[in-house]
Amino acid sequence: MSEPASKLKKYKKRSQAAEVWRRFRRNKAAILGLIIFSCILLVSIFADVLVDYETKVKEQNFMNRMAPPSWEHPFGTDEFGRDILGRVIHGSRLSLAVGLGSVVISLLIGGALGAIAGFYGGRLDNLIMRMVDIFMAIPSTIMAITIMAALGASTFNLMLAIGISFIPTYARIMRSSVIGLRNTEFVEAAKAIGAKNSTIILTEILPNCLAPILVQVTMSFAFGVLNVSTLSFIGLGISPPTPEWGNMLSTAREYLRDAPHMCFFPGMAIVLTILSLNLLGDGLRDALDPKLKQ
Amino acid sequence: MHKYILKRLLMMIPVLVGITFIIFFILNLTPGDPALIILGSEATDETVAQLREELGLDDPLLLQYGRYMLNLMRGDLGHSYLNDRAIFPSIMERLPITLSLAFLSLLIAVVVAIPLGILSATKQYSLLDSASMILCLIGVSIPNFWLALLLILLFSVKLSLLPSGGLNHGLVSYILPAITLATSGAASMARQTRSSMLEVIRQDYIRTARAKGVRKNKVLIRHALKNAIMPVITLMGLTLGRNFGGAVVVESIFTLPGTGRLLLEGIRSKDIPMVMGCVVILSILISIANLLVDIVYGFVDPRLKAEYK
Amino acid sequence: MEIQTSEINTVLEIQDLVVNYETDDGIVHAVNGVNLKLERGRTLALVGETGAGKTTIALSILRLIQDPPGKIRGGSIRLEGEDLLTYTERQMEAIRGDKVSMIFQDPMTSLNPVLTVGDQIAEVIQIHQKVSKAEAEKKAREMLELVGIDGDRAKEYPHQFSGGMKQRVVIAIALSCNPTLLIADEPTTALDVTIQAQVLELMKELREKYQTSMIMITHDLGIVAETCDEVSIVYAGRIVEHGTLRDIFKNTKHPYTVGLFNSLPNIKRRKDMLKPIKGLMPDPTNLPSGCPFHPRCDHAQEICSKRKPLTTYLSDTHFVECLAYENGTGVTIAEREG
Numbered sequence: 051m052s053e054p055a056s057k058l059k060k061y062k063k064r065s066q067a068a069e070v071w072r073r074f075r076r077n078k079a080a081i082l083g084l085i086i087f088s089c090i091l092l093v094s095i096f097a098d099v100l101v102d103y104e105t106k107v108k109e110q111n112f113m114n115r116m117a118p119p120s121w122e123h124p125f126g127t128d129e130f131g132r133d134i135l136g137r138v139i140h141g142s143r144l145s146l147a148v149g150l151g152s153v154v155i156s157l158l159i160g161g162a163l164g165a166i167a168g169f170y171g172g173r174l175d176n177l178i179m180r181m182v183d184i185f186m187a188i189p190s191t192i193m194a195i196t197i198m199a200a201l202g203a204s205t206f207n208l209m210l211a212i213g214i215s216f217i218p219t220y221a222r223i224m225r226s227s228v229i230g231l232r233n234t235e236f237v238e239a240a241k242a243i244g245a246k247n248s249t250i251i252l253t254e255i256l257p258n259c260l261a262p263i264l265v266q267v268t269m270s271f272a273f274g275v276l277n278v279s280t281l282s283f284i285g286l287g288i289s290p291p292t293p294e295w296g297n298m299l300s301t302a303r304e305y306l307r308d309a310p311h312m313c314f315f316p317g318m319a320i321v322l323t324i325l326s327l328n329l330l331g332d333g334l335r336d337a338l339d340p341k342l343k344q
Numbered sequence: 345m346h347k348y349i350l351k352r353l354l355m356m357i358p359v360l361v362g363i364t365f366i367i368f369f370i371l372n373l374t375p376g377d378p379a380l381i382i383l384g385s386e387a388t389d390e391t392v393a394q395l396r397e398e399l400g401l402d403d404p405l406l407l408q409y410g411r412y413m414l415n416l417m418r419g420d421l422g423h424s425y426l427n428d429r430a431i432f433p434s435i436m437e438r439l440p441i442t443l444s445l446a447f448l449s450l451l452i453a454v455v456v457a458i459p460l461g462i463l464s465a466t467k468q469y470s471l472l473d474s475a476s477m478i479l480c481l482i483g484v485s486i487p488n489f490w491l492a493l494l495l496i497l498l499f500s501v502k503l504s505l506l507p508s509g510g511l512n513h514g515l516v517s518y519i520l521p522a523i524t525l526a527t528s529g530a531a532s533m534a535r536q537t538r539s540s541m542l543e544v545i546r547q548d549y550i551r552t553a554r555a556k557g558v559r560k561n562k563v564l565i566r567h568a569l570k571n572a573i574m575p576v577i578t579l580m581g582l583t584l585g586r587n588f589g590g591a592v593v594v595e596s597i598f599t600l601p602g603t604g605r606l607l608l609e610g611i612r613s614k615d616i617p618m619v620m621g622c623v624v625i626l627s628i629l630i631s632i633a634n635l636l637v638d639i640v641y642g643f644v645d646p647r648l649k650a651e652y653k
Numbered sequence: 654m655e656i657q658t659s660e661i662n663t664v665l666e667i668q669d670l671v672v673n674y675e676t677d678d679g680i681v682h683a684v685n686g687v688n689l690k691l692e693r694g695r696t697l698a699l700v701g702e703t704g705a706g707k708t709t710i711a712l713s714i715l716r717l718i719q720d721p722p723g724k725i726r727g728g729s730i731r732l733e734g735e736d737l738l739t740y741t742e743r744q745m746e747a748i749r750g751d752k753v754s755m756i757f758q759d760p761m762t763s764l765n766p767v768l769t770v771g772d773q774i775a776e777v778i779q780i781h782q783k784v785s786k787a788e789a790e791k792k793a794r795e796m797l798e799l800v801g802i803d804g805d806r807a808k809e810y811p812h813q814f815s816g817g818m819k820q821r822v823v824i825a826i827a828l829s830c831n832p833t834l835l836i837a838d839e840p841t842t843a844l845d846v847t848i849q850a851q852v853l854e855l856m857k858e859l860r861e862k863y864q865t866s867m868i869m870i871t872h873d874l875g876i877v878a879e880t881c882d883e884v885s886i887v888y889a890g891r892i893v894e895h896g897t898l899r900d901i902f903k904n905t906k907h908p909y910t911v912g913l914f915n916s917l918p919n920i921k922r923r924k925d926m927l928k929p930i931k932g933l934m935p936d937p938t939n940l941p942s943g944c945p946f947h948p949r950c951d952h953a954q955e956i957c958s959k960r961k962p963l964t965t966y967l968s969d970t971h972f973v974e975c976l977a978y979e980n981g982t983g984v985t986i987a988e989r990e991g
Contacts, residue, residue, distance in 0.1 A: 184362035189630060191589035192607075192623055196367055199611040199619060200374045276487055283489050284596060284608060296489075303493055303597070307501055317490035325485040548762035554717055555757075556777040556826065557749035560742075570767045646767055646810045 073337040080333020086326035094142035116309035125315040128298070129305055134312065137293035138319050144294045145323065148208045149274035153267055155213030156220050161263070163217070164224025165255070169232060169247065179225070182218045190215035194277055198286040208287055212277045216270045223266055227259035261338040268331035272324045279320050295320050352638055356631045363627045364416070368409050371616050378616060382425045412620075421621035426613050431621040435603055439625070441511070442602035445594065446587040448518055449525035453583060457530040458576065461537025462564065465545065476534065483531025488590050492524045492597045509599040521598045525590050529583030536579050540572035547571070573644060581637030585630040663733075664834055664866040665691040665714070670728035672709050672718060679938035683709040685890035686728070688964075691834070691883075696860070696867040698877040700913070701887035704934050707870045710887070711836045715755055716745050733833065751781040754827035758839040760820035764811040770797070771807025774826050781830045796825040800855060817848035824856065831863055838870045853880055874917060878902065883970075886910045889935050889945035896971035906973045908950045908986065944976060952977060952986050
């Protein structure tokens with residue numbers, strides 16, 4: 051009659067996931083976000099296939115500079131005659147890559163700090179959370195700018211700079227989830243069996259923290275895309291001629307009067323990416339809602 | 345109340361120390377020799393070494409940090425590597441512009457967001473509600489620099505209504521920059537106001553108020569809003585803080601001679617003390633903003649007021 | 654002449670009230686044709702289980718039904734002769750708190766946490782009476798003293814009071830303008846038993862002092878016996894039995910009412926098993942055909958599922974809606990023991 055506790059837990063988790071998906075599916079805005087973001091993701095993965103780098107992105111054609119949108123160049127051309135559509139497509143790779151990288155860094159470091167602080171409590175908890183509070187006091191833009199100023203421009207540095215500013219958020223989420231779960235029965239059971247603390251954290255606690263973390267991942271991904279384009283815009287991120295939405299807008303600024311179309315499309319790309327991620331995140335949060343109340 | 349403020353002021357200090365510590369160490373990772381930057385690449389090795397000695401650049405980092413903090417307390421933020429001007433006065437003469445921009449943006453955001461949020465909550469599911477929530481969603485997703493470019497395109501280039509930069513037109517020069525900065529804050533505050541109001545309107549004490557015969561509008565403002573406003577106030581503090589960060593970009597686009605732009609120029613020219621000084625001042629401002637938020641809390645929520653008597 | 658006198662004495666008269674909650678998932682028939690009458694100075698109990706429609710009836714009197722999804726679809730509610738359902742919102746706002754007051758169930762959440770207790774009492778006084786702020790505050794303090802709370806505490810906030818004291822404040826607010834009708838929706842359910850007794854006693858005193866008519870909504874028959882003159886038993890949005898205290902307690906007729914009394918443990922017969930009413934409250938979006946109680950009734954016959962019972966008057970004061978009491982239906986109720 052009674053199944054072993056772990057099997058029951060896994061069974062419950064599986065049907066929990068199905069339940070969450072069902073709720074997510076009913077939210078039209080969230081589905082829209084999912085579709086848009088998937089398209090952007092696919093476009094960036096297959097960028098090379100869609101748009102040949104050499105001809106479309108790098109090739110300059112001074113005869114056709116700053117041409118408004120046409121059949122041949124649906125997004126128009128830039129100040130060097132390059133096709134903007136191709137550059138926007140290729141630019142997606144950097145934005146998404148840095149966004150993803152920054153999330154991974156924040157999640158790993160912040161999550162580890164939060165889990166340790168929450169699990170062990172006491173002075174260690176205090177120490178870690180104090181440091182986290184101090185980091186939180188610095189606005190992310192300024193923090194990112196400072197780090198980029200110090201380390202210099204490179205894709206990895208960008209991921210680091212943006213990722214560091216989100217460490218406090220992940221640490222807090224992880225910590226409160228862990229504290230909530232620390233005294234549950236299955237943790238006590240694991241301890242009774244004699245499992246090591248690290249094992250307990252990894253196998254019992256972490257899987258149950260997934261919900262709020264997942265929501266935060268979409269949100270900080272969106273922020274990451276925003277920050278990398280902001281940094282590139284002010285010249286601290288990816289510099290031209292590498293196509294990146296932010297630096298494309300920076301150049302477009304100089305030609306605002308003569309070629310207004312140049313600033314439109316890269317900006318739309320940023321907005322669409324962030325918007326779809328926000329919709330996804332809101333949808334996830336609503337679908338996971340009762341779970342989040344843990 | 346005074347004890348509360350004093351306590352929070354005291355708590356600000358270790359946080360600020362921590363911030364300066366972190367920033368100092370990060371900035372010291374910057375490649376390049378400051379002495380070389382100051383003297384230029386043609387300087388001889390001796391002059392460089394001499395300057396390094398003068399500036400104490402060869403001392404252990406902790407010592408340099410300590411020296412910096414001592415000077416900070418005396419109001420001395422050092423001298424710019426670029427033009428050797430004292431940093432503190434340079435920042436101070438530009439600070440009013442940044443402050444005006446940040447506060448004006450907050451004002452615009454609050455004036456727009458709160459009524460919008462209340463209206464959306466009272467007319468839930470209506471066209472107004474759906475439309476404004478969509479606008480808010482776009483508002484939080486739009487990068488401020490792109491919004492700035494679009495606004496300039498529309499109002500300066502096409503319509504020639506508003507200046508695209510500089511401070512030549514007095515208060516009018518602040519309009520586009522302030523709107524740019526205000527947008528994402530307004531969007532998130534409107535959303536929060538709406539959801540707080542929705543929650544509060546369902547509470548029993550609202551029903552009690554109506555059962556007393558209180559007019560609908562008065563119920564909204566006196567009974568509902570006062571309860572719903574707390575998370576919005578938190579957002580206000582957050583928005584003000586973000587405004588100081590966003591000012592860096594906005595001042596750059598609209599060529600406003602503020603502290604944000606000073607920071608950016610410092611970074612571009614590897615003027616470490618300038619960068620350090622700007623970040624320190626901005627961090628202090630943000631901490632004060634958070635303190636202001638906490639004080640406002642105390643006035644709005646009597647439960648907190650009692651705690652801190 | 655006679656009609657006029659009875660109109661003056663009849664504080665509240667509800668006729669054929671129908672209230673629905675119209676949602677996307679279906680229509681909830683909360684109130685299905687309710688008739689009741691209340692004379693000046695009397696207390697009527699509205700008794701029934703949760704979901705029977707008691708609170709909806711009460712909220713309808715004050716026109717505080719949440720719209721959407723709630724809609725009053727029929728009937729009339731006459732307060733001292735005037736049909737409240739024809740009033741504008743402005744007119745209703747003038748009445749609420751002044752002629753009709755309501756006390757709600759949970760005192761912990763009924764008061765606004767960010768306003769002082771004194772302000773919340775003074776507010777209702779200022780709205781309905783032409784007095785200055787200072788006078789309103791003075792009156793507020795008097796009301797506090799009246800309900801047994803030190804007047805100096807008017808400056809305090811709700812969180813500084815216990816549950817029982819909060820309910821006293823709520824009572825103070827409700828009675829500040831000397832209402833003609835007071836509606837109390839389970840005012841003591843959320844309180845400790847000892848506090849319950851105090852609050853009920855307080856309400857009794859104040860009622861006698863001001864000659865307020867009262868509707869007491871409750872599911873507790875003990876409270877009914879203590880405080881009420883007349884009882885209406887509510888089931889599935891209708892009043893299935895109504896009478897004086899004596900009628901209902903000593904001459905119980907409707908099988909549902911009998912079931913309610915039987916559900917009470919009897920201290921004299923402790924060895925008897927409890928007799929709960931079988932089944933559950935009907936789904937208000939899908940009410941049973943015929944008599945709404947028939948699925949749970951021990952005496953139900955085929956005709957009970959086919960036809961709704963009419964109102965049968967057993968005396969001047971006592972009526973019941975049950976086919977067993979109508980002539981010629983062939984439904985009978987076997988004599989019960991005890």
